[in-house]
Amino acid sequence: MRRCFSAAGAPGAMKLKFYRTYDEQGTEICPRIRRAPRERAWMERTPERFAYRCLPLSIANQHGWEVYFSTKVSFLWNGGGAVGDVKVIASHFDFAQSIFGFGIISFHIGHIVRTDPGYDLIVTGSPNRLKPGIQPLTGIVETSWSPYTFTMNWKIMAVNRIIEFEAGEPVCFLFPVQRNLIEDAEVSIHSLSDDPLLAEEAAQFTRKRAEHISESRAGTAASGWQKDYFQGKMPSGAAPPTEDRHRTKLNLQSPREDNPKTTPESK
Numbered sequence: 001m002r003r004c005f006s007a008a009g010a011p012g013a014m015k016l017k018f019y020r021t022y023d024e025q026g027t028e029i030c031p032r033i034r035r036a037p038r039e040r041a042w043m044e045r046t047p048e049r050f051a052y053r054c055l056p057l058s059i060a061n062q063h064g065w066e067v068y069f070s071t072k073v074s075f076l077w078n079g080g081g082a083v084g085d086v087k088v089i090a091s092h093f094d095f096a097q098s099i100f101g102f103g104i105i106s107f108h109i110g111h112i113v114r115t116d117p118g119y120d121l122i123v124t125g126s127p128n129r130l131k132p133g134i135q136p137l138t139g140i141v142e143t144s145w146s147p148y149t150f151t152m153n154w155k156i157m158a159v160n161r162i163i164e165f166e167a168g169e170p171v172c173f174l175f176p177v178q179r180n181l182i183e184d185a186e187v188s189i190h191s192l193s194d195d196p197l198l199a200e201e202a203a204q205f206t207r208k209r210a211e212h213i214s215e216s217r218a219g220t221a222a223s224g225w226q227k228d229y230f231q232g233k234m235p236s237g238a239a240p241p242t243e244d245r246h247r248t249k250l251n252l253q254s255p256r257e258d259n260p261k262t263t264p265e266s267k
Helices: 047-053 055-061 196-218
Strands: 004-007 016-020 032-035 065-068 073-077 086-090 104-108 111-115 119-124 134-136 139-141 151-156 163-165 170-178
Touching (some): 151 170
Antiparallel strands (some): 004 016, 016 111, 032 065, 073 086, 073 163, 119 139, 119 170, 134 151
16 A cells, blocks of 8 residues: 655645655655754864854755665675676665666655646755765756656675665755746856946955954954844845745754654654
8 A cells, every 4th residue: 555645745745756666565664754963964063063054054955855774785886797796795675776877876755746837846865965975966857747666776886895774874865846847947147237236245254254253263253153034134134125935944844744643753
């Protein structure tokens, strides 16, 4: 039996649905889905967790949903180009396989994903989550119509070294994107002087930035960092000249079980 998980917000919002492709008896060890967290191990280790002051990093970390396993997955590549040159050491139900060769390991995410018409799905690794010896490959899938499963693929870079994804460590990061948005965009290049207001705000930022660096080096800076962007303010202190809501965090919906029943995701 196929069961559906969905992540949906306000009425009329785009619907993102995950249809399981595996038997329910295996849900405890099969792929699971969660909204992506802000935290990253290396960011936690920076002095005073300084890395989180870079708001674009923190927003990117949370900008989607993660697929993970509740058990460890491990594999090893001997450097060859054949499918058999990647040896899977630990993986339940063959969710991790060598399919393409060339040192690529593929994860079956265990779901068919559907988006509303006009939306595709970006499939990649979790942003700013560093993984030694391996790199995520990024794809864009037309999930508004496709009945096909897809894999999350990683290119192994380290030869003769065991790579492990620990239990709970994400193997896939995905989020929807409007299909025609990038092709319909009008792209142009201008002189900064063409927008006097922007030019003045940019000049103020440059001056304030230079003053802050000089004061920091002299030990007289009032604060360890400039907070204007984090607080959603212009360099002059004015509010941004748009109605776009400034965000310091995201509040994505957790996938919910459309057929109410106790499952690992609903506990």
